[in-house]
Amino acid sequence: MLHVIANSDSSTTTAHKTVTQLGDLLKLRQELDEVVLGQAGLATLRQLRQGAEDALHEQFIPTTRQEEWRFTDLSPITQAPFFPPVSPPDLATLPTQRIAEKHLRMVLVNGVYAPDLSDMGNSHAGVMVGNLAQARPETLALLGQLPGREEVFTALNTASCSDVLTIEVGAKVCPGFVIHLVFLSTATQATVIHPRVLVVLQPGSSLTLVEDYISGETDTSLTNAVTEIYLGNQAELDHTRIQRQAPTALHIGKTAISQAQHSQYSGHAIAWGGQLSRHNWDVHSNGPETTTILEGLTVTTGTQLADTHSGLIFSAPHCSSQQVNKCIVGGRGRAVFNGKIVVPQAAQMTDASQLSRNLLLSPKARIDTKPQLEIVADNVKCSHGATVSQLAEDDVFYLQSRGLDLQQARDLLIRAFAVELLDGFQIPSLAKELAQNILSHIHQVTEA
Structure with a gap:
């Protein structure tokens, strides 16, 4: 033992x-x-x-x-x-x-x-x-x-x-x-x-x-x-x-x-x-002049808990990174995101951005997000940000006024939120399948 x-x-x-x-x-x-x-x-x-x-x-x-x-x-x-x-x-x-x-x-x-x-x-x-x-x-x-x-x-x-x-x-x-x-x-x-x-x-x-x-x-x-x-x-x-x-x-x-x-x-x-x-x-x-792209999409519903922690550590100059993490949370689900970017003195001329975007589908859904920058170098271009929002009632109403029912309007907005990341896939069939599976997962818990 x-x-x-x-x-x-x-x-x-x-x-x-x-x-x-x-x-x-x-x-x-x-x-x-x-x-x-x-x-x-x-x-x-x-x-x-x-x-x-x-x-x-x-x-x-x-x-x-x-x-x-x-x-x-x-x-x-x-x-x-x-x-x-x-x-x-x-x-x-x-x-x-x-x-x-x-x-x-x-x-x-x-x-x-x-x-x-x-x-x-x-x-x-x-x-x-x-x-x-x-x-x-x-x-x-x-x-x-x-x-x-x-x-x-x-x-x-x-x-x-x-x-x-x-x-x-x-x-x-x-x-x-x-x-x-x-x-x-x-x-x-x-x-x-x-x-x-x-x-x-x-x-x-x-x-x-x-x-x-x-x-x-x-x-x-x-x-x-x-x-x-x-x-x-x-x-x-x-x-x-x-x-x-x-x-x-x-x-x-x-x-x-x-x-x-x-x-x-x-x-x-x-x-x-x-x-x-x-x-x-x-x-x-x-090493110098590396390129790093991190894209994350998490969906939690029911009582699920999903946690994403990322750490990007630079050790050389002239590197770039882009990170976008999205969470869709419904039911009583919970999602966690903590993204850390570390830029020491040796990593001059670093260009790094980090964005956390989150969509809550129910009043009891919860998101804990923490974009984080630790910068020692003095010649860098770094940014981070976070947003938490719900489906806009005006957007839902607009789509309903164009002939969609409530479920179709919500699905279209959720899909639009996710597809920004899925469209970047090099495998088209996989992106299409994932978009369908994500909506199906949300529907199963909602209907249950």
Whole structure:
């Protein structure tokens, strides 16, 4: 059992629950398989797991007393009776999301690769997709090395993951590829899944990547996912992360990006699933003239709670970033956004903007938003802002006067609010599908 440090102001009962839960979560991890990982992968993962487990001895599951978690109550995790992972059902009978424009699709069911549901036919000589057994030693050396690896859920993933999905694009390889990763949870009892993805784009390469988290209608499992991304000099990645799990599921996600000089990262995070969800977006700009685009769209209804925390840290001059995060909150739902941009003295001539826009659909909906700039450099162009609004009655009345009923008028305004971000997708069919799914999700809870 782990001896986890609890806050000094926590009650004895709360501390006991926290200690028990974190230790029990670690006990649920699967044993490593040398046949699956290969000798090099086994040695790498075993060392990382031991280091992360040692770090967890000094960790605790956060409470609302911590600033970074003060709006997000993790009691659905700390009070859940989790069980070991079970064998997945007949894989051939499981449905998966599909994208018309995809070239490769990899499906993982309860964290286990499902070749029968995957489509690896359109391979490319410069694109290497596999697990630790197929990864190059240089790629293995990057695993678990980005800042923030000591964060409790990231460390729990490192200490518990049984394999790593690796994607590497060779230098100056621009295949025009769309790789679709589907993480499907089918658990009928509460369990914990730790997906881990490592993406490496060598200098001058480019890729379009879609991460898709889905689950069965009654799924109550906890998905604790970590994706690490390394972009080499002049590399370009268009990355979409979709979290559309069941409204009873729990989801914690971490996306960590390292950008070399002249690289470009375009990230799109869309979420409307889960009883409780949190996505940490950490970007480290490690060279001059990087470009970073972060776009987020979160929809919560019923009693859902969705939390987005982003951090963008510059360390070199002449970099630019644009961030727009939108939340649509209905019912008694709650959404949280905290975006931090750090511009130290070395990051002169930085051009960074951040905007949080939020739409409340009901009187009991709630949004907590905190755009944040930390600037030390004196020659920069930085801005941030936040808006919270409801559907304007005048706009609804105008649309009704043009022949639309109340529901159609509201839908049109909600769609217009979301489509600004969805229209920027490089995958048209996905943007159209997401817009329809978001409205359907809002309707289901409203009608219920």
